[in-house]
Amino acid sequence: MSAIDPEDLQQHRSYLVRYAILQLRDPHLAEDAVQETLVAAIEGRDKFSAQSSLRTWLVGILKHKILDMLRRRAREPQLNVAEGEDENELVDALFKENGRWAAPPQTWNEPEQSMENTHFWEVFEQCNQRMPLNTARAFMMREFMEMSTEEICQELSISTTNCWVLLHRARLALRECLDINWFGNVR
Amino acid sequence: MLDCKHNTELLSQSLERRITWRERLAMRMHLMMCRGCRNFEKQLAFIRKAARELPRKL
Numbered sequence: 009m010s011a012i013d014p015e016d017l018q019q020h021r022s023y024l025v026r027y028a029i030l031q032l033r034d035p036h037l038a039e040d041a042v043q044e045t046l047v048a049a050i051e052g053r054d055k056f057s058a059q060s061s062l063r064t065w066l067v068g069i070l071k072h073k074i075l076d077m078l079r080r081r082a083r084e085p086q087l088n089v090a091e092g093e094d095e096n097e098l099v100d101a102l103f104k105e106n107g108r109w110a111a112p113p114q115t116w117n118e119p120e121q122s123m124e125n126t127h128f129w130e131v132f133e134q135c136n137q138r139m140p141l142n143t144a145r146a147f148m149m150r151e152f153m154e155m156s157t158e159e160i161c162q163e164l165s166i167s168t169t170n171c172w173v174l175l176h177r178a179r180l181a182l183r184e185c186l187d188i189n190w191f192g193n194v195r
Numbered sequence: 196m197l198d199c200k201h202n203t204e205l206l207s208q209s210l211e212r213r214i215t216w217r218e219r220l221a222m223r224m225h226l227m228m229c230r231g232c233r234n235f236e237k238q239l240a241f242i243r244k245a246a247r248e249l250p251r252k253l
Contacts, residue, residue: 026253067250099200107198112231119241129252132245151246157211176207183238 012053012062017046020063024070030136031074031148037081041073048073071153075163078145082165098181113183114193128190135185139178146171147178197221202232206239 024045028038048069049056056065104110122128136144146164149155155163161171187193197205202225205218214222226233 023253027250030249030253103198103200107200109199109231112199112229113234113238115234116238116241119238123245123248123252126252129249132249147246151243152249154247172204172208172211175211176204179207179239179242180203182242183235186242187238 012049012056014050016062017049017066020066021046023063024066027067028070028074030133030152031145032077033137033141033144037077041070041077044073044076045070074153078163098177098184102180102184113187114191116187116191116193119191122190131186131190135182135189138185139181143174143178143181146174147182150175197225199225199229199232202226202229203235206232206236210239210243 021042024042025035025038028041029035032038032041045066049066052069056062102110136148139147142164146160149160149163150157157168157171157175161168164171164174166174202222205214205222208214209219209222226236
C-alpha cells in the first residue's frame, strides 16, 4: 500500500521540526533531520501501513535521523571540547554541606492542571533549553524519545552511572526551573 | 542516615533501575521525616509525566 501523498507529508512538517529542535537544539540541524525523514518516508512509503497514524510513523523515522545526526556530530571533536559543563555547580547550590536541602521543595499547586495550559508548555520547553547540552540531551532521550537507559549510555558513550548522574541533574535542574518560573515559589 | 542529596539521587535512580530493598527502606525512612523530599518525589513523577506528554503538545 502506498497511499502517501507528498502533500500529506508536508502537513506534518512543522510538527516534526519542533520535535527535532527539542532534541537537537539547533534549527538548521532539525530542518536537515526532517528533510531526510521526509525523503526516507517517500522512498519507503511501501513500508507504511495504514494501521498506524502517519505522524507516528514519521516520528519513528525522525527518531532514527536524530540519532544519526547526533552520532555524526559526536565524531566532530571540536564540538565535544566545547562542552565544558560543570553541572556540579547546580547540585552544590541546591544542597548544604551536610547534604540537606538549601531550600526544601515546596508543594506545587495543581500540577496536573498546568498540563492543560499552553503557557506551561512554553515554560517547560524554555526550561529544557536552559539545561546544559549533554544533560538536556540525555533527559530528552530518556523521557521525550522514551529510550532506555542502556540505549542512552550507548548513544552517548558513557557509563550507566554517568547516565544516571546526567538524568538526575536534568531532573533537579528542570524542577528548579519550573518551581521558579511556573509554580512561582520565590526563594 | 540518608541525607536529602543522596535521597534525591535514589529517587531519581528508582526511575532507572530496580533499587534494592535496603535502599528502598532507607528512602522510605527518610521520606517519612522529610517534607522537602516528599514534595520532590511527587514533582519528579510529574516531570516524567509532563516530558512524556510533550510530544502531544507540540
